Amino acid sequence: MWIAIGVISIIGLGIYFLFPIDKLIVERNSEPLPAKYAAFQEINEEYKSSVFEVSLVARVVVSSAASPNPIRIFQSVNDQLIIDCDAKVDEETKHDNSYYKLDTTGKVTDSIYIAYNGYWGNFVGGFIVYTNDKGAYYNTWPLNGDTTRHEVVQLNADLSWDADRVEAKIKAIKSGAKYYFFSSLSNDNVWYRQCYFYADQKWQLLWQKMPGYVNVPDEEGPFRYRKDIFRTGEVSFEIPKDVKLLHFHPEEKMKYSHIIGGGDGGFSVYNWRGKGFFETTVAGKNFEFMVSKLVVEKEKHNGYQPSLFTVEEPGAATDLYKPAFYHSSKGFSFYSPNAKKLFLIKLKN
Structure with missing residues (x-):
């Protein structure tokens, strides 16, 4: 330096x-x-x-080609807005984020700091769903400020279901679940698809072993539930x-x-x-x-x-x-x- x-x-x-x-x-x-x-x-x-x-409501340190829009605002439940800020100040915090909740008058009513610990936080409706390659958990901070950790129920974690049963479950999820999204991962050159869904008042995760590379389209990913209305750096x-x-x-x-x-x-x-x-x-x-x-x-x-x-x-x-x-x-x-x-x-x- x-x-x-x-x-x-x-x-x-x-x-x-x-x-x-x-x-x-x-x-x-x-x-x-x-x-x-x-x-x-x-x-x-x-x-x-x-x-x-x-008033100055957000200030960040990071602004680079890798993060050209370090402050973002998106719509959330209860007619409120959430400000999402890149929290990077060094290498240890480069994947961390700070979030600020605003009511209908523009007043900041709550905040949460999400430090990256192997899980990615996804805002879906009134939930933050934290996902990684092994499992997931969630809380209801966007809805009511509660940060209590709730485990996601895993289905077919041992991959014992046959292909027809998995596909039938996915079809039922797409037609009946309030929220659902997919992610994919590979382990030892074997590809898996994860289907996260909210049904029966709980978040669940269905595992599916795939024959090869899996691409999750944007219309089936978690970000489709989040609508950014403003981004700095544009x-x-x-x-x-x-x-x-x-x-x-x-x-x-x-x-x-x-x-x-x-x-x-x-x-x-x-x-x-x-x-x-x-x-x-x-x-x-x-x-x-x-x-x-x-x-x-x-x-x-x-x-x-x-x-x-x-x-x-x-x-x-x-x-x-x-x-x-x-x-x-x-x-x-x-x-x-x-x-x-x-x-x-x-x-x-």
Whole structure:
């Protein structure tokens, strides 16, 4: 880690001496900001308003190509939402997750930390079903906050059923069980299919030995019971239709770069960086906000529609900026400025 920090420091010093600020910034804007935008604020914990309350509800450390959407929101039972956050801070926690339950007012009412211990947690209706290659258990935390562990009843664990009996049971499960999903695994080059199902007020697991490789289609997997409605880190070169860019106020014309990736390197440009002033609607009321260190580009390839980027320092690479909101019909909204943060915006009581 210290070697990496040293390399970054050397690169930073090289940029400073080879490209001093007076060469990276070539012009400054002397025009004052129009008075009507003076009260606009950035969306953060310091946002002050007599109408709106802004709070940071989730922050994560991880954000990478392996986890481009580290915060997710999905619908659950009791008309509530659940926030799912990657909890990785090191190698030991890379498969852990934190979950936050929100009621219809947007209030966090409960949370649970699921540390990976060989089992994967699957949200199905009012249950979390924990599965692995050997068995499973479940609790009813989404329904009532209860984390009591209940064992899943296993059928045909000794593989004594004949093929016809197994297929008949699967047919009955598909037609009669409230929930069911499949998974597959191999052991000593032998493939097995597991059918998890909820019937007779308990979760059960049916084992099936297969003649070869088994692929479980998405329409029969556990994730079909979970509907994500919002994910941080989603990128787009277009401004969302529920957000309006009211004004861009240039501050300094500078050199910055775009990193293309994929071995294609990048390129540098000179353009104005400044503040963007935006508007959206929260709970039927206009919500205004400001974004600093913003650059706006218009290119022929997208019909000269504005694309938004942020640039932290002169000479630095851009980050694509998407003013991403999820507006709930219950009267609150979520906002994500980047992959690592999620804010909740609602009316003051």
